[in-house]
Amino acid sequence: MDVLSRVREAGVIGAGGAGFPTHVKLNAAAEYVLLNGAECEPLLRVDQQLMAVYTDEIITGLVAAGEQVQASEAIIGIKGKHKDVIEALSERIKALGFESYVSIHILPDIYPAGDEHVLVYELTGRIVPEGGIPLAVKCVVINAETALNVARALQGHNVTETYITLQGDIPCPMTVKAPVGIPVMEVLRRSGIDDFTGYSVIDGGPMMGAVMNDYNGYITKKNKGFIILRKDHYLIRKKMMTEQQARVIGKTACEQCRMCTDLCPRYLLGHDLQPHKLMRTMKYMPGELAEAVTASLCSQCNLCEMFSCPAHLSPRSINGWYKGRMKEADIKYTPSAADYKTKEMRSYRMVPSKRLIARLGLAAFNGDAPLTNPEWHVKEVSIMLSQHAGVPAEPIVCEGDTVKAGQVIGKIRAGSLGAPVHASRDGQVVSVTDKMITIKVEAAYV
Ligand code: SF4
Ligand code: SF4
Known part of the structure; x- marks a missing residue:
């Protein structure tokens, strides 16, 4: 079976957070394939550890992706502070005979080094156009866990697990390998906290992740980290501010x-995104959507809100x-230029991760979160049909069916963007809804 079909069947999606189906991303022609090993969200420790432990698989997954898109070069972007990982990658690239194809590029330890536009510029010197994707400058970007899943797909394994960092104000920071479909609470309890009454949990990284409203959900392929902090922590209070409050305060205090x-990463790349002007529009003519179309260029990286202002x-x-509002009104932005030039001051205005972490009040929690592979004793797993960008998968099993771990239980709907989903445990299907498939886990695993 060819690479694209296998990646599609295995249900590989972008593990960096967006969950874009990888078989669609790789169904393209590019000059560069780039590995996003920046892991720029503070406190997350997944990709850096996967690159150290599954070095060969990540390199071969990257090479397979590169060959699929006919890229002439593969570049791994990684921060210089991960010296051991860089050494391991260099050694294995040579040992595997890929030194003429794969190179390593050291990224500055800044936020957001992992933003695709920033990464593409740092690794290739090319600027992705306003509102565009890396393919517009002949680049395809995959992250380290995605490359690992591509390699595993080619070995015949479907995506049934994900890696999640547990960090924050907790007794046991760690990074766990977790089966897709287990209750979120099972994972959260590994932090060493049982009673979450006085805590809030951010789903994802501290910058772009949202505060969770409840913990009754199930792990999906997209989960990457849970940041657990006390409810009165600055970051939680800031994130709990409503959009309405943000608008009222912004109008009066800007x-x-x-x-x-001046510090916006997209502005520094030459895009016409100037949030101070949008603040002004909000103050004097909030309803004038035509004056605010550049808001669509915002990556929502949160630097302006959490650091700059x-x-x-x-x-x-x-x-x-x-x-x-623009989506509702079907207003689209038309790029202002064909060519882009970075701002002269860019190199002086990049925000060091260390300063950002201090500003967020997270310096005390910026330690290791060692990779572990715990046993999970769960009676049921619930596999969400929507774990990816696009349309939810279509169930192909019924109540009472017996399934094996790795078996496809939801397929891509005809003619739609999506990815299949798989059972993560052997067992029996006990319910099928339009949202998820629940499997009673075989007694031997409970
Ligand atoms: S969130 Fe702020 S800093 Fe980030 S891209 Fe948007 S405007 Fe720029
Ligand atoms: S940083 Fe931006 S939002 Fe904050 S006060 Fe200055 S112009 Fe206004």
């Missing part, structure tokens, strides 16, 4: 200092609000 713009205002939320 001093137009333009720090949000001296008044602790929320330009990202304002951009998000405008994006929503």
Whole structure:
């Protein structure tokens, strides 16, 4: 079976958070295939450890992806602070005979080094156009866990597990390998906390992740980290601010200092995104959507809101609000230029991760989160049909069916963007809804 079909059948999706189906991404022609090993979200420890432990698989997964898109070069982007990982990667690239194809590029330890536009520029010097994707400059980007899943797919394994960092104000920081479909609470309890009454949990990284409303869900292929903090932590209070509050405060308190713009990673790449102007629009003519179309260029990286603004205002939320209104009104942005040039001051305005972590009040929690492979004793797994960008998978099993771990139980709907889903445990299907398939796990595994 060819690479694309196998990656499709295995249900590989972008493990960096967006969950875009990898078989669609790899169904393209590019000059570069880039491995996003930046892991720029503070406190997350998945990719850096996977690159150290599954070095060969990640390199071969990257090479397979590169060959699939006919890329002439593969580049691994990784921060210089991961010296041991860089050494291991260099050694194995040579040992596997890929040194003429795969190279390593050291990224600055900045946020957001892993933003695809920033990564593409750092690794190739090319600027992705406004509103565009890396393919527009002949690049395909996959992250380290995705490359691992590509390699495993080619070995015949479907995606039934994910890696999740548990970090924050907790007794047991760790990174766990978790089966897709187990209850979120099972994973959260590995943090050493049983009673979450005084805590809040961020689903994902501290910058782009959202505070969870409840913990009754199930692990999906997209889960990457849970940041657990006390409810009164600055980051939680800031993230709990509603869009409405952000707009009211922003209207009255913005001093137009333009720090949000001067440090904005997309602005620094030459895009016409100037959040201070959007703040001004919000203040004087909030309903004038035509004045706010550049909000659609915002990556929602959250740097302006969590670091840049001296008044602790929320330009990202304002951009998000405008994006929503423009979607409703079907207003689209037309790029302002054909060519882009980075701002002269860019190299002086990149935000060091260390300073960001200190600003977020997370310095005390910025330690290791060792990779572990715990046993999970669960009676049921619930496999969500929507774990990816696109349309939910279509169930192909019924109540009472016996399934094996790795078996496909939901297929891509005809003519739709999506990815199949698989059983993560042997067992019997006990319910099928339009949202998920629940499997009673075979007694031997409980
Ligand atoms: S969230 Fe703020 S800093 Fe990030 S891209 Fe959007 S406007 Fe720029
Ligand atoms: S940094 Fe804050 S105060 Fe300054 S222009 Fe931006 S939103 Fe306004």
